[in-house]
Amino acid sequence: MGIAQRVREHLAHQGVAYRVVGHRGAESLEEAARRIGAPAWAVARAVLLCDAAGERWLAVLPLDHAIDFTALDRLTGRALKPVSPQAQREAFPDCAPASVPPLAAPYGLPAVVDRSLARVVAVYLEGGDGQALVGMAGEDFRRLHAAALWGDFARPIDNLGEAALGALAPAEEHRTRIERIYELPELSGQARAIRDLASGPGAARALTRLLEDDPLLTAQVVGCAALFIGRERGAAASVGEAVEEVLGFELARAIALGFSAGRGFDVPAEGPLGTRALWRHATYSAALVHALALSVPETHRPAPGLAYLAGLIHDFGFLLLGHLFRPEFYLLNKLKAARPETPVTVLEHQVLGMGEARHCLRCGHGEFGAFLMRAWRMPEPIITATRRHHDPGYAGADAVCANLVLIADQLLDSVADEEAPPLDASVLARWGLDRDQVLAVRERVLAEGGSLLDAVAAQLVA
Template identity: 45%
Template sequence: MELSAGDRPVSIAATVQQALARAGVVYEVRGHTATESLEEAARTCGVSFRRFVRAVLLKDAHGPLLVVLPLTYLIDFHALEGLLGRRPVPASADETVAAFPDCEPGTVPPLGAIYGIETLVDPSVYDSEDLCFEPGVHNVVVHIRRSGFRRLQAGARVAGCAQAASELQGGTAGGSGSELRVPEGLDLDSMVASFTPAPEVRRHIEELYELPPMPAVAQRILQLRADPAASAESLAEVVELDPSLSAQVVRYASSPFFSYRGKLESIRDAIVRVLGFDMVASMALGLAAGRAFRNPPDGPLGMRAFWRHSTYCAALVQTLAKAMPAGSRPRPGIAYLAGLLHNFGFLLMGHLFQPEFFLLNKLVAANPETPVTAIEKRVLCMGQARDVLCMGHPSIGAWLTHSWRLPDEVTVTVCEHHNEDYDGEHAAYPNLVLVANRLLRCHGIGDEIPEPPPEALLARLGLVPERTEEILEALMASGSSLDVIVRYLAA
C-alpha cells in the first residue's frame, strides 16, 4: 500500500499498514534511500540507534518466536532459555522470508503478533518515548510514540531477554590478551555455553566430517576443469543450466574492468571474447559453490557483507596478480577463485552452528577494530562445540574445500589467508588475498586488521606499494559494477 512521505509516495508491507490502521495510532512514515542494514537506515534518517527497534526471528520445536529489542541490544540466549524453558535458535533466511511473506527479504518488522508469531518484547524497548522501526521494506522508517507501539504489541509478552550493547566500555573479555568489548553485565561464557546441547553438538560434528554436498552445477564445472579436452561450448552448456549464474558471469565480463566495448549476448561470448575458459570456469565454480549456504543476510559476517567482501577481494586479487612479475604470476582464474572463496569457513560455520555464529556476527559489529580471528577464538572456544570451532574459520573452511576437491591453491588460501609469514606451497595465492584484504580494509571492506600490507610480503610478490594503491583506487572507482553483482549474489 502507498503512503506519502514528504513529496514522495512510499510503500510498506500490507500487513503492517493494516495493523497501523486497525490500532488507530498516530505515526509518521519517512522514505529514504534503500539501505542494507538497520544501522545504515538509522544513520541515513538521523535517528539514534537507541530509539530504533529491531526484531530477530528464532525457532524451536514449538514454532517461530520473534524477539523485539532495541538496535543497541543483543539477545541474551541464557536469559531466554530461563524464560521459556527451551533453547530457540536463529531461523534461516529462507524461514524468515516465509514467515513475513509481504516483506522484502532481509527486513523483519518488530510486529510478530500480526503475522501470527509468538512475540517477546524486551522492556528496554520502552525506555525511549519516540521509537522507529522498518515496516517490511528497506527504504522506509515508521516513527511512532511509545504508547502507539505498545498498542501494536497487543498479545506480545514483555520480559527481559536482551543485554545492552550500546555502552561497550563496561566489559572486557579476557583470556586472549586482547580487549574484546562485550555488553555490561553479560555473562559471555554462560551465554555461549548454553547455546548448543551436547546431542546437537555430536550431530553437528558428524555433519562436519561428512560436510554438505557440493552443488550439482559446481560438480560438473569441476569435472570440466579437469578435462583437457573440454571446450568453451561444453562449459557454456553447463553454466547455462543455471540462468542466474550465467547472467552473473556475463554481467561481470561486461564490467569496466575488461574494457570490452561490444555487447555480450551470452555466456559463450563472455568465454570467447573476454574472460577465457579458465576464468569463467573458476568464477562459475565459486559462485555455484557459495549457493550451498543460506546464512543470515545482515551484519559484518552476513551474506551481504560476505559476498561484497568476496567479490571485491576476488577482483582485486585478479588485478594484483597481473601486476606481479611475468614469471611468478599465478593463474588468473585460480587467483580469482581463491579470492572469492577465502572466507568459505564463515559460511560453513553459520550453516552448522547458528547460535554461535549469531553472537559472533554481533560481536564483530561491536568491535570493528579487533581482528575477527581474535574474536572468534574468544567466542567459539567456550561452548560445547569448542572441539570443532576453536580452530576458527580458516581451518573449518579448508575442511570443506578439501572435501569438495577444490583446487589445492584454494584450500591453502582458505587456511592461510591471515598468515603473513606463510611461504609454503602455493604461497602466492594466500599472500595476494592478504594484501588485497589489507588494502580493502582501508575502505571499510573485510575482516583484516587495519594496517597496510607488510612490505616484506609485497616484496616477495614483486609488487610495488605505489602500484598496489593505484590498482586499489581504480577498483574502488569502478565499484558500482561490482555492487550490482553483489546484490544478485546476496539476494
C-alpha cells in the same frame, strides 16, 4: 512507503498514531538509524526464532543489544535459535527479505520483548519494506505488546567483554556440536561438473554448454567477462564468447565454480557478515587478487583461475558458520556491526572460542572454511588460501594465493575509510611487489570495474 500491509492494517485497527521516516535505502538497520538520527537504544529490532519442534517466536530488543540465549531459554522455557532466511521470508510474506517488523500480532506469532524497551519514550521500528522506519510513542509500542512475554534477555553490546560474551551462546552438548560439523552443504551437481571439467580441446565448449542450462549463472559469468573486455569492444554477445574469447577456459571455470558453489547456503543477507556484504567483498577481492597476480614475477605467479577463485571463495567459512551455527553467526554479525573497527578474527576469538562452540569453531572462519574446501575437493592452493589468508607470516606451500588474498583484503578494508592501508612490507617483498604498485592496481580495478562488480554482487544476493 515504509509499511507492509499487515502492519498498516494492525496499526489502524489498534488506533496507533505513527510517522514514517524514510532512510534512502540504508543497507542495515544500524545504518538506517544513523541516517534518521535515531539513537540505537530507541530502535526496536526483531529476530525470528524457533524451538526444536519448529514453533516460532519473535524476540524484540533494542538495536544496540544482543540476545543472551541462555537467559532467553530460561525466560521462555524452550531452546530458541534464529531461523533460516527462507523461514523468515515465509513468516513475513508481505515484507522485504531482510525487513522484520517487531510486531508479532499481525503475523500470528508469540512475542518476547526485552524489558529495557519499557523505558523508551519514543520507539522506532521497521515497517516491512526496508525503505523507512516507523516512529511511535513508547506507550503505544507497549500497548501493542500487551500480550507479549516481557523479561530481561538482551545485553548492551558496548558493555560486553570476553567473559560476558561467554554467557550469550546457547548451551549444547559437545558431541552434538561435533556431529553437526559433518552436516556440510554438498557441492551441487552443477558445481561438481564444473569443478571436474578437464582443460584441453573442447573444454571451453563443454563449460559453455553447462552454463547455457542456467540463465542466472550465464548472466553472472557474462557480467564478469565485462571486466576483462576493453572499453572499445563492449559486452560479450553470448556466454560462448565470454568463455571462449574473453575469459578463457580456466578463468571462466573459476568464476562459474565460485558462483555455483555459493548457492547451497541459507544465510541472512543483512549485516557486515551477511551475504550482501560477503558477495560484494568476494567479487571485489577476486578481481583484485587476479590483477595482483599478474604483477607477480612469472616464476611465482599463480594461474589466473586459481587466483580469481581464491579471492572469490576465501570467506566461505562465514557462509558455513551462518548455515550451521546460527546463534553464533547472529552474535558475530551483530558484534561486527557494532564494532566495525575491531578485526573479525578478534571477535571470532571471543564468540567462537567460548562455551561448547570452541570445540569445533575455535580456529575461526578460515579453518572452518578450509574444512569445507577439503570436503568439496577443491585444489590445495584454494584450501590454503581459505585457511591462511589472515596470516602474514605464512610462507609455506601454496602461500602465494593466501598472501595475495591478504593483500587484497587489506587494500579493500582501507577504501571506505580513505586511509592508507596497513600493508605488510615483508609479504609484498616475498612476491616481488611494492606498496605503490599494489595501490595502483587497486585504483585501476576500482575505477574500471566498480559498477560492474556491484552489479554482479547484487545478482548473487537476489
